[in-house]
Amino acid sequence: MNPNDVKEVFNLINISQEICIAGHKSPDGDCIGSVMALYEFLKPLNKNLTVCVDGAIPFNYRQFVRQGIIADKYDNREFDLLFILDCSDAERLGKFKDVLKNTKKSVCIDHHKTNESYATINIIEPTMSSTGELLYDILKTSGGKLTKQIAEYIYIAILTDTGRFSYSSTSSATHRKAAELIELGVNVAEIDNTVYNSKPSNVVRAFIESIGGIELYFCNKFGVASVTRDILERNNVEMGDVDGVVEFIREIKEVEVSCVLKEYGEKNTKISLRSKNDIDVSAVSVKFGGGGHAKAAGFEIEDTVENAKKILIETFKEQFGE
Numbered sequence: 001m002n003p004n005d006v007k008e009v010f011n012l013i014n015i016s017q018e019i020c021i022a023g024h025k026s027p028d029g030d031c032i033g034s035v036m037a038l039y040e041f042l043k044p045l046n047k048n049l050t051v052c053v054d055g056a057i058p059f060n061y062r063q064f065v066r067q068g069i070i071a072d073k074y075d076n077r078e079f080d081l082l083f084i085l086d087c088s089d090a091e092r093l094g095k096f097k098d099v100l101k102n103t104k105k106s107v108c109i110d111h112h113k114t115n116e117s118y119a120t121i122n123i124i125e126p127t128m129s130s131t132g133e134l135l136y137d138i139l140k141t142s143g144g145k146l147t148k149q150i151a152e153y154i155y156i157a158i159l160t161d162t163g164r165f166s167y168s169s170t171s172s173a174t175h176r177k178a179a180e181l182i183e184l185g186v187n188v189a190e191i192d193n194t195v196y197n198s199k200p201s202n203v204v205r206a207f208i209e210s211i212g213g214i215e216l217y218f219c220n221k222f223g224v225a226s227v228t229r230d231i232l233e234r235n236n237v238e239m240g241d242v243d244g245v246v247e248f249i250r251e252i253k254e255v256e257v258s259c260v261l262k263e264y265g266e267k268n269t270k271i272s273l274r275s276k277n278d279i280d281v282s283a284v285s286v287k288f289g290g291g292g293h294a295k296a297a298g299f300e301i302e303d304t305v306e307n308a309k310k311i312l313i314e315t316f317k318e319q320f321g322e
């Protein structure tokens with residue numbers, strides 16, 4: 001993290017009145033936690049704040065995001081300053097992507113190694129566990145007091161993007177920062193219960209149906225399952241609510257790469273990949289126009305779930321020497 005960049009970020013905040021905070025579409029815990037932490041940090045500075053995140057907030061994060069805080073649509077206006085968090089490329093802003101084109105000064109804060117440094121100032125740290133952890137480092141340099149509320153948002157971002165402090169991106173520094181957040185008042189058990197132990201039964205049923213379709217290939221090293229429109233409709237749930245399928249597949253002992261295919265439309269399939277050890281799934285993801293990390297990446301294929309699955313199996317055939 002370049003100290004001059006951070007200084008310039010706070011300088012830009014000082015001289016800006018209309019500030020937009022944007023995250024990536026189909027927001028996850030890191031995106032929501034980071035966006036909301038920055039929102040809470042900027043709130044007392046009496047700026048006009050706009051939050052842009054495309055896609056439904058998953059049910060387990062809804063209580064952390066006050067109703068009406070997120071803009072419905074982008075009206076093409078220009079902001080003095082735009083923050084883009086946890087977003088590896090501008091396309092991932094979804095329906096808000098024009099905000100980057102229309103705003104002169106932008107700051108991107110991210111930890112995806114595939115980040116294309118598309119903003120005016122880019123603070124990109126691929127070794128960080130989460131955008132939340134990186135944002136925490138940045139906010140700490142302000143010297144201002146971080147509230148319990150900010151600490152909670154940062155904690156949610158770190159907790160969820162480290163898989164409850166289990167991924168290899170979790171460093172001793174990550175744990176030290178988590179300790180500081182707890183000292184600021186974060187209730188660990190309460191957050192855990194809200195984020196992980198609060199699923200409506202229909203969401204769990206949709207999860208079980210999705211998991212029920214697991215297919216294993218290449219001596220069980222590659223596991224794949226789909227979340228289809230059918231499953232969602234049958235159980236009356238939103239796509240964003242069915243989380244953790246790809247992580248669940250990875251729990252199988254032999255699985256090296258797990259994959260979930262999400263049917264967003266008849267010819268719109270979103271793919272998430274997880275790697276347990278050495279296979280870099282971000283390389284595969286980039287080939288298909290996506291991005292991510294070595295152990296967690298994603299992209300879209302404009303085809304049916306079944307065809308996308310065939311493409312994925314073919315793609316990993318070589319990796320597993322078949």
Ligand SMILES: [Mn+2]
Nearest residue numbers: 030086131161
């Ligand atoms: Mn992230």
